[in-house]
Amino acid sequence: MASSTKISSKHTLPDQVQRFLFDNTAVRGELVQLHQSYQEVLIRHNYPPAIEKLLGELLAAVALLTATVKLEGTLTLEARGQGEVSLLMAECNTGAQGGDQLRAIARYQGEPTGQTLAELLNGGQLVITLDPYEGQRYQGIVALDQDTLMACLEGYFASSEQLPTKLWLAADSKSAGGLLLQKLPEDARNKDSDAWIRLGHLAATLTNEELLHLEQNELLHRLFHEETLRTFEPHTLKFGCTCSRERIANALASLGEEELKEALKDKGELATQCHFCNTHYVFTKDDLPELLNEKTIETQTSPRLH
Known part of the structure; x- marks a missing residue:
């Protein structure tokens, strides 16, 4: 059973993505928390709560994926459906002064009654577009045939990238966050064959409240304090738009x-x-x-x- 953790309600945490890996294993991870940048998206539109939550998850996911593939350019996630919501879109543009830029938008008709991804979009596709500053544009498409964005993205990594990936995404009216674990190809440095399963079980004890509002180093310690964890310099994120x-x-x-x-x-x-x-x-x-x-x-x- 997960231990309870007291979390402050004050939002002084930075918007950033934290990369980490576990020594002597073939497992790496990313952790992202969004506060101000997420609020900058919400204050520009009067979205219903269910759409706010899904846009927060999409923003966290696009930040995680951009950090994971180490893209220099633009990464876009588009959920296109035939239901009450026709489009959910989030984008991360790298290389901006002061941190990578995030933006997001939703298109819908009337007052949506659904709550989940499946209910609001009623099928459709999740389109992942990588547009590097130099090199070829890449686009991957996966069916929105799962109940959650997390499950759809895990399916994408399993089928298109052949990299076992676990995702945890959460959002409320104030913050959005995400945790990603990814299993890398085996090599001689991997001296812990049970790490992937064990680390997945540990990460699964994470609560939404912790993911959204617990300071990142404290969160990683709470989950993996018995593991040999190596963290890297966090990367700053902010709201920004490419329009001009x-x-x-x-x-x-x-x-x-x-x-x-x-x-x-x-x-x-x-x-x-x-x-x-x-x-x-x-x-x-x-x-x-x-x-x-x-x-x-x-x-x-x-x-x-x-």
């Missing part, structure tokens, strides 16, 4: 000169906003030269969601 006036201008430029002139003539201005961060962008007839100039560089940049 230039990207929006690129999208508007694709309408063509005549349509732009007609729209500006009718309305006097073109106004739009980013669906992720709600930043508003306004273009007037004085900005038409800017829009038309942007059209010439549109093909030089990779298309991205705004």
Whole structure:
């Protein structure tokens, strides 16, 4: 039986992902906790509690996966369904000053009545996209045929990556968090053949409250104090959006000169906003030269969601 742990209700914990491994085993792990960055997503949208929870889990998962594959670029998780919720999406962009940037969004109709991933999306697909700054774009797809995001991602790793992986994800109205354990290929350094099963049992004693609100070093000690655990420098995470006036201008430029002139003539201005961060962008007839100039560089940049 897991021992009870007293947890402070004050949210002074940093948003960060902690990488660790167990010496003399073929097991590694990642631990992530999100507070401010998760709140930055929520305050921009009035999501129902069930969608808030799933977006928190998705944010924690995308941070874990980005750290696990050590990607320099953008990693996106998209859950696309045919139910009350049509899209849940989270994205991690690496390399930003001050920490990797996270953002997320949901699309749904009416007031959803479901609570779980299966109930809200009613089937569909989980799309995992890795878009490195250099190199080829990769996309993996797995069916949303499990009750939880955790189970769907574990199935993806088992079938597509051939790496046994265990995930624990949680979110409430204030924080989101995740723990990942992964079994690496066997080699001569692995002197503990029982480690994978044993460590999985230890991690399974973790409660949602501990995952969300217990300081990371204390949490790892609580779970694995009898193991030889090695931790690395934590990596900072923050909310951030890749939208910009230039990207929006690129999208508007694709309408063509005549349509732009007609729209500006009718309305006097073109106004739009980013669906992720709600930043508003306004273009007037004085900005038409800017829009038309942007059209010439549109093909030089990779298309991205705004």
